[in-house]
Amino acid sequence: MLDDLGRLDPNSSLPPYRQIALRLHTAIRSAPPGTKLPSGAVLAAHFGVARMTVQSAIAELAGDGLVVGRQGQGVFVTGRTGAGSFDLADVLRRARATGAVPDADELAARTGVPTDTARRALDVLHAERLASPRLTSEVAESVLDSALSAVRAAGHVLSLLPRTQRETGRCTVQLDALQRGVQDIATAMSAPLIDSPFPSSPYAWAHDLAREYLADALPQRWEHTKAVAVHAVELAHSFDDQDFHALVNAAWLHDIGYSPELATTGFHPLDGARFLRDRGFDDRVAALVAHHSAARSEADQIGLADELAEFDDEPGPVRDLLWLCDMTVGPQGQAMTFDERMTEVAARYGPDHYVTGAMTAGMPERAAAVERATAWIAEQTDPT
Numbered sequence: 602m603l604d605d606l607g608r609l610d611p612n613s614s615l616p617p618y619r620q621i622a623l624r625l626h627t628a629i630r631s632a633p634p635g636t637k638l639p640s641g642a643v644l645a646a647h648f649g650v651a652r653m654t655v656q657s658a659i660a661e662l663a664g665d666g667l668v669v670g671r672q673g674q675g676v677f678v679t680g681r682t683g684a685g686s687f688d689l690a691d692v693l694r695r696a697r698a699t700g701a702v703p704d705a706d707e708l709a710a711r712t713g714v715p716t717d718t719a720r721r722a723l724d725v726l727h728a729e730r731l732a733s734p735r736l737t738s739e740v741a742e743s744v745l746d747s748a749l750s751a752v753r754a755a756g757h758v759l760s761l762l763p764r765t766q767r768e769t770g771r772c773t774v775q776l777d778a779l780q781r782g783v784q785d786i787a788t789a790m791s792a793p794l795i796d797s798p799f800p801s802s803p804y805a806w807a808h809d810l811a812r813e814y815l816a817d818a819l820p821q822r823w824e825h826t827k828a829v830a831v832h833a834v835e836l837a838h839s840f841d842d843q844d845f846h847a848l849v850n851a852a853w854l855h856d857i858g859y860s861p862e863l864a865t866t867g868f869h870p871l872d873g874a875r876f877l878r879d880r881g882f883d884d885r886v887a888a889l890v891a892h893h894s895a896a897r898s899e900a901d902q903i904g905l906a907d908e909l910a911e912f913d914d915e916p917g918p919v920r921d922l923l924w925l926c927d928m929t930v931g932p933q934g935q936a937m938t939f940d941e942r943m944t945e946v947a948a949r950y951g952p953d954h955y956v957t958g959a960m961t962a963g964m965p966e967r968a969a970a971v972e973r974a975t976a977w978i979a980e981q982t983d984p985t
């Protein structure tokens with residue numbers, strides 16, 4: 602039996618004990634009643650898990666009536682047809698070719714199993730990517746939002762370019778890819794079942810994370826963030842993929858440190874960057890977030906310069922464009938000039954606030970970045 606059990610999938614969304622239960626369930630379906638399962642120690646060694654994990658898996662199967670433990674003898678197949686989540690998942694697998702997979706409530710109502718069993722059956726299908734849990738979740742909407750924003754931005758960029766560039770430039774390629782992505786998502790959302798991994802944009806993770814931490818807690822900041830990201834997409838079209846994704850990801854995440862949940866030092870570029878680093882986000886993006894919009898001046902003022910130095914401040918157009926986007930989008934996402942934005946920040950915080958002081962101290966650096974970014978954009982638009 603061990604040979605048929607396979608190994609754990611480290612990428613599965615099911616916890617190890619449920620993966621083991623699922624594999625045992627598959628194996629015992631073809632085993633005659635009375636078949637003895639390998640011992641807990643053997644199974645633990647086979648899967649490389651603790652005995653406790655195997656015991657949890659066996660307990661789930663025993664709860665569904667599929668196996669029974671006999672004191673001092675072992676665990677045996679009962680031969681009963683179960684009505685647990687794995688059996689239900691089997692039924693759903695067979696049904697998926699002909700119909701939609703319902704949600705847990707509907708499934709429970711239809712089949713008479715407890716809602717928790719239905720939910721656990723759907724978890725199995727989700728883990729196997731036979732149905733996507735994202736389809737009915739906020740995640741799908743947010744990815745769609747993100748993709749639509751990007752398509753709009755890319756369309757806007759296209760409309761600004763001469764025809765020859767429109768036909769041959771990488772913008773066209775990006776727009777096509779984005780439109781296909783949106784179409785995939787829209788199709789997936791309207792159909793409750795998909796067979797392929799969920800399509801997503803390269804910055805869906807950044808978007809989802811920013812939305813999770815900002816949209817409800819700080820709705821205005823979220824509006825600002827969305828507009829900064831869209832602006833970044835508009836401006837970054839001539840970057841190669843690496844720079845494009847770095848800028849757009851950083852744009853989505855640059856203000857995530859404002860989230861009350863993440864505020865540890867209260868200095869948002871540092872809190873955001875540390876959070877991203879801890880979550881395993883790209884070092885480059887975390888560093889761009891740490892240093893965005895002359896953060897170092899502010900760090901100097903409040904005595905956090907050493908902490909900020911945990912992150913490298915990369916020079917170049919990606920950094921400058923991020924700063925430009927942030928400093929030309931207002932607090933509600935409205936477009937502003939750099940001067941208007943600086944005046945607005947000073948007015949919002951007042952003359953005595955340290956942010957205003959830091960802004961004044963960092964003004965030459967900010968202005969220089971904006972100037973370089975503006976020159977860079979002009980060069981891309983008209984290389985002559």
Ligand SMILES: [Fe+2]
Nearest residue numbers: 825855856927
């Ligand atoms: Fe910002």
